[in-house]
Amino acid sequence: MSLVAQLQAALGADAVLIAQADVAGHVQDWRGRYRGPAACVVLPSSTRQVAAAVRIAGQLRVPVLAQGGNTSLCGGAVPWPDGAAPMLLNLARMRSVRSIDAANNSMEVDAGCVLASVQQAARERQRLYPVSLGAEGSCQIGGTIATNAGGTGVLRYGTTRENVLGLEVVLPDGQIWNGLYRLRKNNTGLDLKHLFIGSEGTLGVITAASLKLHPLPTAQAVAWLAVASPRAALQMLDLCQTRYGASLAAFEMMNGLQLRNVLEHVPGRRPPLPAAYDWHLLVELADTRAEPALTAALEEVLLQGLAQDLVLDASLATSGAQRAALWAVRHSVSEANKKAxxxxxxxxxxxxxxxxxxxxxxxxxxxxxxxxxxxxxxxxxxxxxxxxxxxxxxxxxxxxxxxxxxxxxxxxxxxxxxxxxxxxxxxxxxxxxxxxxxxxxxxxxxxxxxxxxxxxxLDPHQLFNPGRLLPATPHRPKGVSSDE
Ligand SMILES: Cc1cc2nc3c(=O)[nH]c(=O)nc-3n(C[C@H](O)[C@H](O)[C@H](O)COP(=O)(O)OP(=O)(O)OC[C@H]3O[C@@H](n4cnc5c(N)ncnc54)[C@H](O)[C@@H]3O)c2cc1C
Missing domain, CATH: 3.30.70.2740 (Alpha-Beta Plaits)
Incomplete structure (x- = not known):
């Protein structure tokens, strides 16, 4: 039997897409820069179905490409233009929040959960899942783990790697590894989840994850600053870190051109400051203390920055809506640049x-x-x-x-x-x-x-996402010259 016939028999006909119109959205990346043919697009509903599909592809030696929200900015999740067309496995149907354990500060989710829905589920239990990025409304937890996504919360909470406690993975031979530990400490040899975090679908399909949660900050203070230069921005970072310690939740910078692009190309974005400056900062403090105290603390450092000529102008958000508007400007940069x-x-x-x-x-x-x-x-x-x-x-x-x-x-x-x-x-x-x-x-x-x-x-037949991550040709060390 063919690949498609076997997959349909094992998973059901509606789980296997072959019509051009159905696969179109899966075989091209977000910016339209990469595209390639897929043998079919498979939409499994469970870990067992993922394992069944992987075994079928393995027996027929068909390459396997795991896809999450397809928001990769480096062509990671779409088929390659030449070579054998892969079976594309998209986990969009696997989107259950399996459990939230507030006492243990952990949650277990299917890998197909969209990042924003995981953040929301945690928030409903007064907890924070701190990985946050511009694509959070589309990217999946599995994709963020496979790429070890960073984003705007890294300064305080670390990258995705630091927020994963355990994984469930379907290995290239079709075995299911249940490593959904919820422990903070577990010194029992190699911590194998780290092999899969950042492996970009080359070692297995991540089907579920146990995630680390944090207390939900109840107060935020957010400011937009114009600063004199990147060096002045660094001095402000030092002031903020010294003054606020772990309450400093984000410290983002952009230049004037980037801000102008956002304002010009993304409808609804408002200028955070009246004048055009060359360098801008978005600073957030977050904590569980009272909001007025946090806002006053941020104001104090802004005044210090103004007095030292590091800060040229500043705007302090005074409501949740204003905070959201400042963050919307930051999260719009990729969309703006795509249009620019x-x-x-x-x-x-x-x-x-x-x-x-x-x-x-x-x-x-x-x-x-x-x-x-x-x-x-x-x-x-x-x-x-x-x-x-x-x-x-x-x-x-x-x-x-x-x-x-x-x-x-x-x-x-x-x-x-x-x-x-x-x-x-x-x-x-x-x-x-x-x-x-x-x-x-x-x-x-x-x-x-x-x-x-x-x-x-793990993948002796080189079927999982071939041609990604590792160079195609044998490694030849080469001198890397200086830029000057
Ligand atoms: C507007 C925008 C803003 C962004 N901002 C940031 C940012 O601030 N920080 C950042 O780090 N990234 C950012 N990105 C890049 C992208 O969103 C992240 O890399 C994200 O983690 C990818 O998730 P995804 O579900 O879309 O994965 P995909 O793009 O679908 O896949 C990415 C890679 O992961 C593999 N993969 C996907 N799911 C699985 C799985 N279940 N098991 C195994 N492998 C899998 C794929 O094979 C592929 O190699 C941004 C992208 C956009 C479009």
Whole structure:
């Protein structure tokens, strides 16, 4: 029997999509930059169904591509354009919150749950699931775990990795591993969940997760600040951390171009400050103490920043609606850039103290190739993650000779700057199909070899998301030159 016939027999005909119109939304990424054919799209309703589908694909040696909300920014969740078409497994039907254990500060969810619905379920029990990002209304918990997503809460709560207690995974041979532990301490050898966190669907299908919850902050204070420079922003970060400690929940930065893009291209977004400044910060304090005290504390540091000429202007939210409006501006940057033109998005991490140097050197590197090209910058400054985005209008892109090769060269030059400063070319979005060759250049050979070894052990037929994460060609260590 064919793949489709076997899947229909095992899972039911309505769980297997083959019509062009039904699969269309699954085989192209969010920005329309990557697309490829799928053998079929499977919508399992349970872990057992995932295991059955994986076994069938394995027997027929059909590649398997797990897909969550398909919000990957590096082509991670859509089929590759050449090679064998995969069975695409989308977990959208697996969206139960299995249980919430408030006393243990944990919850167990199906991997297909949308991130925002998990946050909401936790909130209803006065708990916080702290992973938060612009795509939270569409991305799935399984996808955030498979990419070790970051977002705006990392400064205080860490990345997804730090908020996962246990996993359930269907392995490439169809076995189900139930590792849904809820423990904070469990020193019984290797902690295997970490193999799957950040593995981008190359080692198995994550079907459920046990997540770490935190007390729900009952008070927030949010301010939008214009600052003199990235260095002034760092000084404000230092002031805030010294003054507020763990109450500092977010510290985000963007440049003037990025803010203007949001205001121009996303309907309903209002300017947080009356004038146009070059550098902007969004600062949030969150705690369980009284809100007026928190707002007064934030005001105090803003005044200190103004007195030291670090802060040029500031707007303090005075209601929940105003806080939400400020955050809406921050969460609209990807949508705005998608509408503004072709952004050569990069996702670098550097030591926090090196962010101003990174921005200065990366700007020079871009302008050596394309003098004066506008660059949108949006950074999770509190954790040193900078999205440095050379941005071409659609007209500039169409007129550019050798566009893809130029984009690759410019992005590589930015990655080299990060590397020279002790940073990473991939902070939170993952590798997908965009950055596999950068893995070959920047990742030590011994690390690539260990990853290949683990991949070979779990997926000996190389069926799970082939061509993603690891470079296609054998690793050849290569010198990485400085940007200067
Ligand atoms: C507007 C916008 C804002 C964003 N902001 C951020 C941000 O601030 N921080 C950040 O980190 N990312 C951000 N992203 C990127 C993206 O949202 C995250 O990478 C997210 O974690 C992907 O989740 P997903 O469910 O959409 O996964 P998908 O895109 O569907 O898949 C991503 C990868 O995970 C694998 N995968 C998916 N589900 C499973 C599963 N159940 N088991 C095994 N493997 C699986 C896929 O094979 C693929 O390799 C943003 C994206 C957009 C569009």
């Amino acid at each position: 033109g072709i952004g050569w998005t990069t996702d670098c991490a550097v030591p926090v103290s090196a962010v101003p140097e990174f921005i200065a050197r990366a700007t020079r590197a871009v302008h050596r190739t394309l003098p004066g090209l506008p660059i949108a910058i949006v950074a999770h400054l509190g954790d040193g993650n900078v999205h440095f985005i050379p941005l071409l209008s659609f007209g500039q892109w169409n007129a550019l000779a050798h566009g893809p090769a130029t984009a690759h060269a410019v992005q590589h030059a930015i990655h080299e700057v990060a590397h020279a400063l002790g940073g990473s070319f991939s902070a939170e979005h993952g590798i997908g199909q965009l950055l596999t060759q950068e893995m070959a250049l920047f990742k030590p050979a011994v690390e690539i070899d260990m990853m290949r070894g683990i991949k070979g052990l």
